[in-house]
Amino acid sequence: MSGFGGGVFDCDVLVIGGGIIGLSTAYALTRSAPGIRVVVLEKEAGPARHQTGRNSGVIHSGIYYRPGSLKARYAVRGAAEMVKFCAEYGLPHEVTGKLIVATERSELPRLHALVQRGRENGIPVRELGPAQITAFEPQVSxxxxxxxxxxxxxxxxxxxxxxxEASGADVRYGARVTAVDRRPWGVAVRTGTGEIVRGRVLVNCAGLHCDAVARLAGDDPAMRIVPFRGEYFELVRPELVRGLVYPVPDPAFPFLGVHLTRGIDGGVHVGPNAVPALAREGYRWPVVHPGELAGTLTWPGSWAIARRHWRYGAGELRRSLSKGAFTEAVRRLLPAVREDDLRPAPAGVRAQAVLRDGTLVDDFLIREAPRTVHVLNAPSPAATASLPIGREVARRALAHVEADR
Structure with a gap:
């Protein structure tokens, strides 16, 4: 790409990605530094078309996350801020509470560990017996x-x-970034339409494609996004569930297991499971992107995951291919559910960062390079934590801007 011209910039901070993290960053930037010029480039025709807009809409409490981690600190803080933000702007929301339910004695130690973790994270937690479970959720076992x-x-x-809207940033949709040119004095990107946009600092919030954008910028992210599809059903009889009901998660995995979520529209989502996706935006089995699939298969960490967790993966795959098997998993929590109570709903894809040795990156991951801030791992609970994450990314970006002055 040809370089800059005469030090002329279209903006101070150029954000790639119009999901909730990129837009929270833009919002934090304009509030922290009034008058700053921010451009957001989003390849889709509108905001939040991928991870942000394809989840169950839960404002997570932060109970699951290691005390002191970014996930724990930002989720606890972010949950309260998200409720306040929704109330301020009149957006639909509700503080519902949720149940995490043990169905077998072998799960009790993990449930008790969650109680302790919740208390360490400053979250109010109440322990319930079978009769109290029924008082909250009459159909849950x-x-x-x-x-x-x-x-x-x-x-x-x-x-x-x-x-x-509230950020006041210049948000440009249909702007897929195809090239990045980073120089000592700034950064320029080219979009699929041939447009060149120049900024002092680049912020990479590209979600499912964040590692690819990092490489476009000339940085080695030392990780690879391995996409996992989460498949959902909708409960035909939503009256079976009053609120939010979760199983006890396995701490070895970043997935929370098949759960029941009553959304703001009154419907109940059931899921997700977690299976490898054959494309980064592979929301259905037939969707295959050969180049992206090859990237996953040639990453050593992908094979390390397969060797280490093949039994877990086989169970998830079985539930993906068999509605009966999926129903069986749901019946552990909700015995009254029948196979014909489950109607397919839109799937999501989780952008999971995986290291070369197969480690599933557990915490949020933000890395910096000259004139660049990369957000390299921000799956759930990133939506809950988006306002604190946005402030942290904005703080780092502003430090790069200030270094020019």
């Missing part, structure tokens, strides 16, 4: 549970649209 009062629900697509 379990031997013990915990009630987490700060969990809620909202519409993250609506939140993202509001962030775009």
């Amino acid at each position: 379990g031997i013990a549970a915990i009630h987490v009062g700060t969990t809620g629900i909202c519409d993250y697509g609506a939140v993202s649209a509001q962030l775009a």
Whole structure:
């Protein structure tokens, strides 16, 4: 790409990605530094078309995450801020609380560990016996549970649209980044339409494509996004569930297991499971992108995951290919559900960062390079934590801008 011209910039900070993290960053930038010029480039025709807009809309409490981690600190803080943001702008939301339910005695130690973790993270947690579970959820079966009062629900697509408007940033849709030219004095990108946009600092919030954008910028991210599709069903009889019901998660995996979520529209989502996607935007099995699939298969970490976790993966694959097997998993929590109670709903894809040795990156991952800030791992609960994450990314970007002055 040809370089800059005469030091002329279209903006101070150029953000790639119009999901909730990119838009929260733009929102934080304009509030932290009034008058700063921010351009957001989003390849889709509107905001939040991928991870942000394809989840169950849960405002997570932060109970699952290691005390002191970015996920724990930002989720706890972000949950309260997300409720406040939705209330301020009149966006649909509700603080519902949720149950995490043990259905087998072998799960009790993990449930008790969650109680301790929640308390360490400053989250109000109440322990329940079988009769108390039934009082909250008459159709749910379990031997013990915990009630987490700060969990809620909202519409993250609506939140993202509001962030775009409230930020005052120049948000350009249909702007797929195809090349990045980083020089000592700034950064320029070219879009698929041939447009050149110049900025002092680049912020990479490209989600499913963040590692590819990092490489375009000339940086080695030392990780690879391995996409996992989360498949959902909608409950035909939503009256079976009053609120949010989760199983006890396996701490070895970043996935929370098949759960039941009553959304702001009154419908109940069931899922997701987690299976490898054959494309980064592979929302259905037939969607295959050969280049992206080759990138996944040639990454050593992908094979390390397969060797280490093949039993878990086989179970997830079985539930993906068999509606009966998926129903069987749901019946552990909700015995009354039948196979014909489940109607397919839109799937999502999780952008999971994987290291070369097969380590699934557990925490949020933000790395810096000259004139660049890369957000390289921000799956769930990133939507919940988006306002604190946006402030942190904005802080780092502003430090690069200030270095020019």
